[in-house]
Amino acid sequence: MSEMILNGLAILFILVGSLFSLVSAIGLFRLPDVYTRAHAASKASTLGVMFIMVGVMFFFLGKDHVFQPSLLLAVLFIFMTGPIGGHLIMRSAYNNGVKYTDSTIRDDLKDAE
Template sequence: MNEWIEGIVALFLLLGSLFALVGALGLYRLPDFFMRLHGPTKATTLGVGGMVIASMIYFGARDQGLSLHELLITLFLFITAPVSAHMLAKAALQQKLRLHEKTRGRPWEQ
């Protein structure tokens, strides 16, 4: 395999790992549900997407063809993560979860 392909794969793996780490830290450090919801849905989605793209490039260069499975995984991930986050946020609003004082907006106190 060419060295420049290995470099691109390494770059996508590092970027994906960095985004996943930022998402995990956000999930750990943020104080309430609504703030924690952004970590996994934004950064971790990009992290897993970067890793799957790296896998697509690696196995595509090795086997002389792109894998449709990995492309479908990425597409499915980018479609389902925002939808599930929206559903979780709507359920939390319905349950009127406690908010941290730094959370902006009080939707049920209107």
């Protein structure tokens, strides 16, 4: 019985993670500038990979009855490095003078330099 519950959780987490990854991929093609694209790539794909890794952890917990702490370490690593990488991409684009899209209303970093 518990194996069915863990498999159901695994399926749920992997599907949610796949949807986040799909939204991230669509955002990379549809969004107008490098700043919004980097935001989509860093935030949504980080959540997608984290959900998939948790789903894989539940799958192996139900199948082999073995807890994999390395999967939790991978989730923690992705959680810490994904948004930081996206922030660095956006900051370097801003410092190199990449223009915003025409619909951008304000520039919060203009006075921070």
